[in-house]
Amino acid sequence: MRAHKESSKQHSYGGRTMLVRFTLNGESKVEEVIPNETLLDFLRRSEKLTSVKRGCDEGACGVCTVLLNGKPVRSCLLLAVQVNDAVITTVEGLANHGELSEIQEAFIEKYGFQCGFCTPGMILVTKALLDERADPTVEEIKEAFEGNLCRCTGYEQIIESVLRAAELRKR
Numbered sequence: 001m002r003a004h005k006e007s008s009k010q011h012s013y014g015g016r017t018m019l020v021r022f023t024l025n026g027e028s029k030v031e032e033v034i035p036n037e038t039l040l041d042f043l044r045r046s047e048k049l050t051s052v053k054r055g056c057d058e059g060a061c062g063v064c065t066v067l068l069n070g071k072p073v074r075s076c077l078l079l080a081v082q083v084n085d086a087v088i089t090t091v092e093g094l095a096n097h098g099e100l101s102e103i104q105e106a107f108i109e110k111y112g113f114q115c116g117f118c119t120p121g122m123i124l125v126t127k128a129l130l131d132e133r134a135d136p137t138v139e140e141i142k143e144a145f146e147g148n149l150c151r152c153t154g155y156e157q158i159i160e161s162v163l164r165a166a167e168l169r170k171r
């Protein structure tokens with residue numbers, strides 16, 4: 001069903017495309033995008049970044065979260081053409097030459113995921129939070145995750161993962 005939806009979007013503008021310039025996970029890019037294609041569809045279809053998940057497709061679950069100029073956004077609510085000149089980060093951009101980031105290490109250490117479907121979004125929200133506040137309180141962590149749903153963990157391990165990531169980042 002989803003595959004059909006994605007492929008029908010690709011052809012809905014009769015083959016017309018627009019050029020968009022952006023930085024994706026540290027790499028400068030100029031790509032042709034379909035004018036009515038969401039950033040979520042573009043990242044999955046054209047960039048093959050399948051860590052960016054599709055859940056509700058209407059801004060309610062947060063599994064499609066990416067960082068746009070360092071801030072978490074829901075990629076299902078943005079058009080790809082809106083990211084011209086922007087810096088986009090997905091979870092693939094966090095590891096450094098194959099070495100996991102402290103945040104990824106912390107999520108593994110503290111069992112911050114089970115099925116993993118929400119995890120890329122959770123990790124990116126954590127990065128944005130810790131980039132802004134090196135030592136967030138539990139309340140601040142809960143506030144940061146307000147729009148990100150997890151059906152597996154009950155959130156406790158995710159909060160512990162963020163606190164651990166804050167510690168690891170100070171080493």
Ligand code: FES
Pocket residue numbers: 053054055056057058059060061062063064065074075076077
């Ligand atoms: S798929 Fe974007 S918020 Fe749910």
Ligand code: FES
Pocket residue numbers: 112113114115116117118119149150151152153
């Ligand atoms: S780990 Fe399964 S939805 Fe969060």
